Amino acid sequence: MKKTVDVSIPLGPMHPCWKEPVRLKCETAGERVLHTEVELGYMKKGIERIMRGRPWQEVMFLAERVCGICSVVHNMVFIEAMELISDIAVPPRAAYLRVVANELDRVASHILANFSYCYTIEHETLAMYLLNTRERVLDNLERLTGSRINTAYMIPGGVRFDLLPEDAATMLADLAKVEEELKRYVQIFESGPLIGLRSRGIGYMSREDAIRAHTVGPTARASGVEDCDLRLRHPTYRALGFEQVTRTEGDNFARVMLRFQEVFQSIDLIRKCVDTLPAGHIRGGGLCRAGEVSYSGEAPRGELTYTIKTDDFGRVLDIAIRTPSIMNIEACAHYMVVNATSIADVTSTFISSDPCIACNER
């Protein structure tokens, strides 16, 4: 059958809605989107090439600069992979503090993703509310780790800084405020009629498509894929009684709402961690050794895998990073935006899958 294409519309690489450069090429018939292609490569820095042959002390800082939004989880997965290679045990207090830092980062990342979505559908009031709430979360991350974005908080055998009792009290008070504010914003988002028109039923992806496209993270969970959260397999999260959040609608609304639900869940996890924080050291000893391992953790956008090979001195001989967004972006281009009724929905659908281009291309 001959394909009739009226116009091929390029979106990007510089686009008011997008934080990072990426180009989407949409083939349209009238307003209807027939086919979309993603063009990547604007951010390729060759970070894995830089990492090869360097000691873990340097690779650790490079690893968290793969992505600025979810830097804590890159740090965490790399360090836990190194610990797995070298048989280094983590003190229980440090393991709990890692969860606190990781969940604070996840809350900030999810709120930023929802800010981007609200900004894209031009609900600027809600977007600004969310961005202001995010600042409160970043304050707590800074108080715990000493930095807002690139924290370098975790090291093999523990964490760098302890959570002081007065900081813990401030954190719990702040998180209570964040929860209270977010409840209001979720209610605004859920009940807004115009938000519903732009979100409900737009960018639908069925469960079968989500599995076929290998989507991960909130994008997969919003389409009803069960057992796709790697926190279910992490020992500390298991001790905290973590349960996966799943929604079945599979549209933009479900993806944004799922992130809101995960924020509330993360706040509960942090509260549980701080309340039951074990006493003791935050830093054990250890020596990084030779070995090879493939280790995955749950980033805010989904499954993140580090495949590392080290030598006797702890130098990284070979490394491969698989980041979550690449699958989600492909799924977005091939399943979500196809047959979108308007070109305006393409940007909002793309943003709803929370693309992180810096992660993708490294």
Place this chain on the structure above:
Amino acid sequence: MSILQSIKNAVRSRSIHVSYIDVGSCNGCDIEVLACLAPRYDIEQYGIYVHNNPREADVLLVIGSVTPQWEDKLRNIWEKIPAPKAAIAIGNCPISGCVYARKGSLTTPPVKNYIPIAAEVPGCPPRPTEILSAILSVAPLIFKDYEEKQS
């Protein structure tokens, strides 16, 4: 100074349109630029508007060490901005390349090899307040008496 020039000076000091461009960073600086929009820092109370459209921008915030894809596009975007204009480098990446300026890297920092840079804000990433104060201190200096300096 002519009356027209003084009016232009007064207007330009409270109306700075900003466009930001990521030429290969870890996007930590991008989200710190975005954080400037938050009501806590409130970039718009100083008359700074973020559009991300180079054709109506006065100030270009450049983030990141330059990747091969951006080498010619960066110059193109700089040419599209109408004069008077200023470029501000945000973060360590456009200044020195930060962690990416190593053996094996694909990037070619610094950005000032490609476009003229008026100010540099070091930090990995810099705080939103630092970005804000850099824009506020540089933009009026460059835009003040622009027409009279030209003639």
